[in-house]
Amino acid sequence: MAVASNGLDQPESSAPEQILVTGTRHDLFRYLTSPLAEEYRALLGLLAGPLLADYSPAEAAALLSERGHHLTEDQVYARCEALERWGNLVRGVRDTHAATIREFHRGRNRFHASKLGGRIYRDTESIMSASEGAREVARELLGATVERLDSILSRLDVLALADAGESVSALDVEALAGDVTVVFSNQRLFNESVSDFYAYLNQVLTRYDLVGSEYQQFKELLLTYIGLITADVTRHTPAIIDRLGQIDGRMNTLLTLLDTQARLIAHDGSAAEQQAGRTAEEWALLTAWYTGSAGRSGPDTLRAAADQALGQLLTNAKRMLAAAGTGLSRRDDLIKLAGWFDKSDMDTAHRLFAAAFGAYSSRHLLLGPDIALTVDGVSTSWWDAAPVDVPVSLRERGDRSARGRTSPVPDPGLAREAVLASARLEIEARRAASAELVAAGDLDGAHVSPAARDLVMDQLGNLMAIHQDLSSTLSFSDTDLGMVLTVVPDPNRVTVISASDGAVSIHGVSLHATPDQETDDARPREAALA
Amino acid sequence: MSPSVTSAHEAVERRLAARALLANPILSGLHHPDQLALVRRHAPWLRQMYFSRTGYSLIIETGFARLSKAPLDADTAPRPALRTTGQPFTSRTYTCLALLCSALLAPAVGDQVLLSALVEQVRADAASADLRLSESTDEARHLVQALHLLIDWGALHETEGTVVAWGLRADEVLLDVNRPLLPHLLARTLRDIDTPATLLTPKLTSANQDEPRRALRRKLIENPLVRREDLSDAERDVLSRERTELTRVLDEDFGLVLEVRAEGALAYDPDDDVTDLTFPGRSTVAHAALLLTNALIDDLSPKAGQIVTLPVATEEASDDGFPKETPPTRPGALAPWSTVEANVELLIERYGPYFGEGYRTNASLLLNDTVRLLESMSLAEGTETGLLIHPAIARYRPEPQRLPTRAARRMGSTIDDNSSPLWFEEKP
Numbered sequence: 006m007a008v009a010s011n012g013l014d015q016p017e018s019s020a021p022e023q024i025l026v027t028g029t030r031h032d033l034f035r036y037l038t039s040p041l042a043e044e045y046r047a048l049l050g051l052l053a054g055p056l057l058a059d060y061s062p063a064e065a066a067a068l069l070s071e072r073g074h075h076l077t078e079d080q081v082y083a084r085c086e087a088l089e090r091w092g093n094l095v096r097g098v099r100d101t102h103a104a105t106i107r108e109f110h111r112g113r114n115r116f117h118a119s120k121l122g123g124r125i126y127r128d129t130e131s132i133m134s135a136s137e138g139a140r141e142v143a144r145e146l147l148g149a150t151v152e153r154l155d156s157i158l159s160r161l162d163v164l165a166l167a168d169a170g171e172s173v174s175a176l177d178v179e180a181l182a183g184d185v186t187v188v189f190s191n192q193r194l195f196n197e198s199v200s201d202f203y204a205y206l207n208q209v210l211t212r213y214d215l216v217g218s219e220y221q222q223f224k225e226l227l228l229t230y231i232g233l234i235t236a237d238v239t240r241h242t243p244a245i246i247d248r249l250g251q252i253d254g255r256m257n258t259l260l261t262l263l264d265t266q267a268r269l270i271a272h273d274g275s276a277a278e279q280q281a282g283r284t285a286e287e288w289a290l291l292t293a294w295y296t297g298s299a300g301r302s303g304p305d306t307l308r309a310a311a312d313q314a315l316g317q318l319l320t321n322a323k324r325m326l327a328a329a330g331t332g333l334s335r336r337d338d339l340i341k342l343a344g345w346f347d348k349s350d351m352d353t354a355h356r357l358f359a360a361a362f363g364a365y366s367s368r369h370l371l372l373g374p375d376i377a378l379t380v381d382g383v384s385t386s387w388w389d390a391a392p393v394d395v396p397v398s399l400r401e402r403g404d405r406s407a408r409g410r411t412s413p414v415p416d417p418g419l420a421r422e423a424v425l426a427s428a429r430l431e432i433e434a435r436r437a438a439s440a441e442l443v444a445a446g447d448l449d450g451a452h453v454s455p456a457a458r459d460l461v462m463d464q465l466g467n468l469m470a471i472h473q474d475l476s477s478t479l480s481f482s483d484t485d486l487g488m489v490l491t492v493v494p495d496p497n498r499v500t501v502i503s504a505s506d507g508a509v510s511i512h513g514v515s516l517h518a519t520p521d522q523e524t525d526d527a528r529p530r531e532a533a534l535a
Numbered sequence: 536m537s538p539s540v541t542s543a544h545e546a547v548e549r550r551l552a553a554r555a556l557l558a559n560p561i562l563s564g565l566h567h568p569d570q571l572a573l574v575r576r577h578a579p580w581l582r583q584m585y586f587s588r589t590g591y592s593l594i595i596e597t598g599f600a601r602l603s604k605a606p607l608d609a610d611t612a613p614r615p616a617l618r619t620t621g622q623p624f625t626s627r628t629y630t631c632l633a634l635l636c637s638a639l640l641a642p643a644v645g646d647q648v649l650l651s652a653l654v655e656q657v658r659a660d661a662a663s664a665d666l667r668l669s670e671s672t673d674e675a676r677h678l679v680q681a682l683h684l685l686i687d688w689g690a691l692h693e694t695e696g697t698v699v700a701w702g703l704r705a706d707e708v709l710l711d712v713n714r715p716l717l718p719h720l721l722a723r724t725l726r727d728i729d730t731p732a733t734l735l736t737p738k739l740t741s742a743n744q745d746e747p748r749r750a751l752r753r754k755l756i757e758n759p760l761v762r763r764e765d766l767s768d769a770e771r772d773v774l775s776r777e778r779t780e781l782t783r784v785l786d787e788d789f790g791l792v793l794e795v796r797a798e799g800a801l802a803y804d805p806d807d808d809v810t811d812l813t814f815p816g817r818s819t820v821a822h823a824a825l826l827l828t829n830a831l832i833d834d835l836s837p838k839a840g841q842i843v844t845l846p847v848a849t850e851e852a853s854d855d856g857f858p859k860e861t862p863p864t865r866p867g868a869l870a871p872w873s874t875v876e877a878n879v880e881l882l883i884e885r886y887g888p889y890f891g892e893g894y895r896t897n898a899s900l901l902l903n904d905t906v907r908l909l910e911s912m913s914l915a916e917g918t919e920t921g922l923l924i925h926p927a928i929a930r931y932r933p934e935p936q937r938l939p940t941r942a943a944r945r946m947g948s949t950i951d952d953n954s955s956p957l958w959f960e961e962k963p
Contacts, residue, residue, distance in 0.1 A: 335724075
């Protein structure tokens with residue numbers, strides 16, 4: 006880094022950030038960030054403003070004081086020197102004949118703006134004076150461009166004809182050059198205004214607080230204006246591409262003709278800065294802007310930008326609908342409320358909170374008779390009315406949960422065992438009873454255990470439930486018990502089954518119990534499985 | 536399924552949804568997804584019902600439901616926002632809350648915000664409102680509490696980092712902002728309201744003949760107890776004439792049971808959940824409050840129609856030409872502070888083992904908290920001379936068995952002590 010090697014001895018430039026880059030074109034911008042920027046700008050306004058201004062510090066000081074900047078001659082001189090060092094000013098020497106030493110010095114110190122210094126000054130001032138608002142897009146230029154390109158083509162025709170015969174008229178070439186310059190500067194202007202417009206749109210659309218009329222305004226701006234631009238671009242683009250294609254075919258002629266113009270050559274032999282449109286590359290770039298042959302075309306970019314802006318507009322609209330347009334006023338309300346809270350005592354603050362937010366929970370007493378009692382009427386005092394049943398745990402311990410240790414969790418395995426065992430006992434008892442019946446065979450007059458008797462009654466009940474009219478011989482086989490009960494209707498028979506606790510007489514049937522063959526076969530298998 | 540079963544099922548769902556909104560007027564889908572689903576299912580009915588019954592407006596969106604309640608009457612117990620510790624907000628915390636809400640509505644805040652940026656906006660807003668907002672840890676605590684409430688409401692969500700960590704170590708927090716909810720945090724616009732007093736005094740709209748009905752319903756739905764003397768004539772009229780209808784509405788729509796007595800009316804909640812404070816409840820304070828009032832009823836044995844005249848502040852009773860205001864009277868019984876204190880000490884002695892740590896040794900703390908709970912349930916009122924208990928507390932009076940008084944206990948212990956050497960008595 007070139008620090009201090011530059012011999013900068015001014016105290017104001019000793020701060021590190023001021024001498025980071027020196028001896029380059031960056032220096033040209035230095036005056037803008039200086040604490041004395043306003044004075045520098047005023048001074049440059051004098052020296053770079055009008056054409057060919059050239060002032061001595063004394064003259065400059067006088068002119069500046071007219072504009073409200075009161076600087077001494079020495080101060081102006083110091084400023085001028087600084088600007089000279091940065092490259093914004095150039096010391097001009099004019100041959101004067103001085104009568105005094107002082108006058109001689111003054112005469113030698115005249116300043117005027119350098120080329121780049123003047124340009125920076127003009128650009129800076131145009132940015133400084135630009136408005137924050139939208140800039141109109143120079144869309145009329147598109148039509149003009151088509152016309153100019155046509156005119157270039159017709160001039161080329163004329164010149165080509167003339168070329169065949171006599172020498173080229175210098176006047177026509179000049180007009181051609183003028184057209185070319187206009188085409189390119191129009192294009193630049195159009196480009197700049199479009200990018201300004203979209204930059205502005207983006208800046209606006211990223212704001213969250215667009216409401217009401219403001220929003221309306223932007224919506225119209227977007228919908229109509231973007232529409233216009235896009236339509237214009239779409240309309241003129243094909244014509245422009247067509248003309249550019251024709252010119253491209255005669256590019257050599259065009260460039261040769263333009264080259265015949267008087268050129269400015271610097272003292273060291275290098276060519277001076279040219280106007281745009283004098284090289285094939287520039288024409289190619291222009292064509293590419295419209296056709297998109299080098300990446301994305303200008304019209305496409307514009308359309309994409311329009312889409313993006315519309316999308317953002319939708320997002321904003323959505324947000325606005327969600328906020329119901331109350332965002333701003335609610336903000337004011339809340340700040341006002343904060344002030345009230347700050348000045349109120351606790352109780353008022355609680356009430357303000359409840360009133361402003363309205364977000365308090367309902368509050369109710371708990372417990373009451375499940376069914377409203379009718380004993381106590383509306384004129385009964387609470388002192389006399391029947392009290393509510395408060396759980397003892399709540400009254401005694403302030404607790405409604407069950408107290409004490411948790412009881413052991415019963416082992417389901419044991420319970421299952423017990424259930425299985427009882428089921429086994431039951432089936433065994435029934436099998437024993439059925440075996441008893443099977444052994445008896447004809448049940449009339451049989452003396453059996455009460456369990457066997459009950460089994461007969463059960464089975465008979467089931468049988469009667471299924472066959473309600475006993476017209477023929479029925480048999481009911483219970484494979485579980487391995488018994489078949491046969492019922493033979495016989496109106497004259499009375500079957501008497503006696504047991505230790507009494508006898509049962511069944512009229513109109515005779516009953517027989519026989520072993521069930523299938524079950525007998527199955528049982529060994531079952532036993533083997535068990 | 537038969538239609539009657541379906542409609543009964545529907546009715547149960549509607550009631551659950553209505554109750555959920557009563558307890559959480561800002562019902563966030565983040566914290567109460569099931570309840571919000573119910574509310575959304577019955578949205579049209581709920582909107583209509585709330586508007587016609589109470590005049591409340593109900594906004595139901597995808598991620599939240601917002602029931603905007605009316606300001607509370609001045610004669611009801613205040614309903615503070617609660618900190619995470621259960622303590623009420625202070626004025627400062629409310630200030631922070633309002634500033635946070637306004638900062639969230641600032642143009643620069645999108646769907647997500649860094650807490651540090653939000654706090655910067657709060658400071659900017661505070662400066663524009665001429666409020667001091669220091670950078671002390673105390674101030675940070677207020678902000679954290681207010682942030683917790685906003686998180687509870689579902690207006691904010693901690694995406695990365697926690698608000699607590701920010702309060703302790705200034706760690707950065709990324710917060711999701713529920714932007715659709717923000718404009719609905721304030722229940723009403725304050726644009727035309729210039730002073731806090733205007734906000735707190737509800738407008739009297741006598742034009743609407745349904746107004747006393749709605750007002751009475753609101754009072755019964757929102758408050759644990761409605762004193763008869765606090766009702767307007769029209770409201771009292773509605774209470775006496777349309778009691779059956781009122782009972783039906785409260786039960787069918789909100790699952791509350793209306794109980795009207797000589798001294799007032801209340802709607803109790805048999806299902807225990809539409810309330811921010813539970814009484815009777817499990818905490819030491821609720822337990823002590825129940826026992827204390829039981830003891831006081833025993834001591835005072837108040838009668839129906841008993842009236843207590845509240846002392847009027849002395850400076851008001853000057854004779855400057857105005858007719859002397861008749862001192863306000865309240866039904867109820869006044870227990871002198873000495874009696875209350877004695878009873879609290881007795882309770883600690885008797886029930887200490889069941890009480891929370893801090894309360895066993897600190898009778899005055901227990902007394903204060905107990906009185907505050909009773910006051911917030913509108914069941915008692917601390918006055919200069921003593922504790923005024925409202926007759927409604929008699930709902931919870933004990934079964935006939937009572938606590939032996941201190942004197943009786945002393946007597947009992949004396950007899951016990953002397954019981955073994957009986958022969959002393961017989962000594963001539």
